[in-house]
Amino acid sequence: MDFELTQTQTLIRDTARKFAREVVAPLARKLDREEIFPVETFRKMGELGLLGVNVPAEFGGAEAGVVSYSLAVMEIAAACASTSVAMCVTNMVAELIVQFGTEAQKKQHVTKLTSGEAIAGAFALSEPHAGSDPGAGRTTAVKQGDRWVLNGTKQWITSGAYAGVIIVWARTSNEGNKGLSCFIVEAGTPGLIVGKHEDKMGLRGSNTVPLTFENCEVGEDHLLGKQGDGFKLAMVALDGGRVGIASQACGVGRAAIEASVKYAKERQAFGQPIGDFQALRFMLADMHTQQQTAELLSWRAASMKEKKQPFTREASMAKLFASEMSNRVCDKAVQIHGGYGYIDEFPVERYLRDARVQTIYEGTSEIQRIVIAREVIKAAG
Ligand SMILES: Cc1cc2nc3c(=O)[nH]c(=O)nc-3n(C[C@H](O)[C@H](O)[C@H](O)COP(=O)(O)OP(=O)(O)OC[C@H]3O[C@@H](n4cnc5c(N)ncnc54)[C@H](O)[C@@H]3O)c2cc1C
Numbered sequence: 001m002d003f004e005l006t007q008t009q010t011l012i013r014d015t016a017r018k019f020a021r022e023v024v025a026p027l028a029r030k031l032d033r034e035e036i037f038p039v040e041t042f043r044k045m046g047e048l049g050l051l052g053v054n055v056p057a058e059f060g061g062a063e064a065g066v067v068s069y070s071l072a073v074m075e076i077a078a079a080c081a082s083t084s085v086a087m088c089v090t091n092m093v094a095e096l097i098v099q100f101g102t103e104a105q106k107k108q109h110v111t112k113l114t115s116g117e118a119i120a121g122a123f124a125l126s127e128p129h130a131g132s133d134p135g136a137g138r139t140t141a142v143k144q145g146d147r148w149v150l151n152g153t154k155q156w157i158t159s160g161a162y163a164g165v166i167i168v169w170a171r172t173s174n175e176g177n178k179g180l181s182c183f184i185v186e187a188g189t190p191g192l193i194v195g196k197h198e199d200k201m202g203l204r205g206s207n208t209v210p211l212t213f214e215n216c217e218v219g220e221d222h223l224l225g226k227q228g229d230g231f232k233l234a235m236v237a238l239d240g241g242r243v244g245i246a247s248q249a250c251g252v253g254r255a256a257i258e259a260s261v262k263y264a265k266e267r268q269a270f271g272q273p274i275g276d277f278q279a280l281r282f283m284l285a286d287m288h289t290q291q292q293t294a295e296l297l298s299w300r301a302a303s304m305k306e307k308k309q310p311f312t313r314e315a316s317m318a319k320l321f322a323s324e325m326s327n328r329v330c331d332k333a334v335q336i337h338g339g340y341g342y343i344d345e346f347p348v349e350r351y352l353r354d355a356r357v358q359t360i361y362e363g364t365s366e367i368q369r370i371v372i373a374r375e376v377i378k379a380a381g
Pocket residue numbers: 089122123124125126128129130131132133155156157158159200203208357360361362363364365366367370
């Protein structure tokens with residue numbers, strides 16, 4: 001067991017940290033207040049290799065591995081959770097095409113994603129009536145000659161209005177999970193209709209829209225993986241995606257702790273800094289211990305994925321613990337700030353609003369517990 005970072009991991013973390021502090025953090029409050037998607041930031045992230053951290057260099061990625069990816073997400077999320085979620089989805093989409101795409105699909109789409117030319121990638125699995133249960137999806141893809149024709153609606157699609165490359169799950173037969181297939185749809189394809197941006201509690205700088213497909217036609221070369229393999233591709237993508245969301249939660253949690261320590265040293269009550277009260281010190285001790293535990297779980301899952309070991313249980317554990325940690329930690333951060341924690345002048349109210357969705361998307365905490373329990377029972381034989 002080695003807790004030291006490699007040279008590559010240190011380089012990626014430091015690059016992401018510098019960019020996060022100099023470019024991402026100064027914009028975070030404005031993006032949240034005005035619901036702006038940071039297009040320019042994504043172009044710059046492409047130049048730095050942050051949109052394909054675990055993608056081979058031949059497709060424009062940094063080829064730096066999954067632990068590096070986790071480190072980079074933590075840094076961006078500590079500065080702006082909204083920016084980090086779009087970064088996570090873009091990396092996830094690029095990796096999925098690398099893993100399951102044909103050579104032509106990789107050449108056509110992955111470099112666009114990693115370079116920032118596509119601005120972002122989007123992952124369109126959820127539907128208005130089916131989130132936790134994607135096998136109940138009703139969007140259809142029907143073969144007509146050498147074209148696939150998509151019809152249906154996807155819900156909650158992160159970066160949906162900006163993404164140049166969208167992976168869409170659609171039903172190619174009625175055989176439950178085996179009836180799902182996966183398609184690459186490019187922005188601007190006729191019949192792809194971008195709906196109204198959701199007015200969210202948090203992550204307000206992240207774009208979230210429904211996408212409707214009305215006789216939306218794509219060529220047969222837009223099928224990703226084999227027909228009927230869509231459910232498998234979704235599960236593979238979500239395992240990796242959960243490492244991303246766990247890392248995002250660690251970043252937000254760390255930012256909340258840093259803000260709380262700073263405030264606890266400055267704010268006076270009863271003639272002394274509030275950080276001298278044992279009640280607050282105990283809060284900080286618990287916050288830090290939980291955040292560090294979440295980091296270790298996230299890096300273990302990342303390292304297992306990197307070594308191509310099965311990591312489904314580890315990814316779910318990291319996502320479950322880290323997302324619940326960030327909610328507890330951000331709540332305590334608001335408490336430490338007293339009344340000032342509840343207003344826009346300090347960032348902790350944003351951290352709390354941003355953390356809230358982390359136990360919901362990429363599989364709710366209940367779904368993570370189902371996955372973990374299934375894996376634990378299976379391993380017991
Ligand atoms: C801001 C945001 C961004 C998102 N981005 C994307 C995206 O980019 N792409 C995408 O495809 N989706 C995205 N989603 C959708 C997200 O993944 C779903 O919201 C999530 O999976 C939950 O699905 P649901 O909302 O339909 O809730 P439901 O599935 O209806 O669940 C409602 C409640 O029931 C519980 N529940 C459901 N089934 C079970 C069960 N078997 N056992 C116990 N409890 C259960 C859930 O845990 C939850 O508490 C996003 C959502 C949000 C809010």
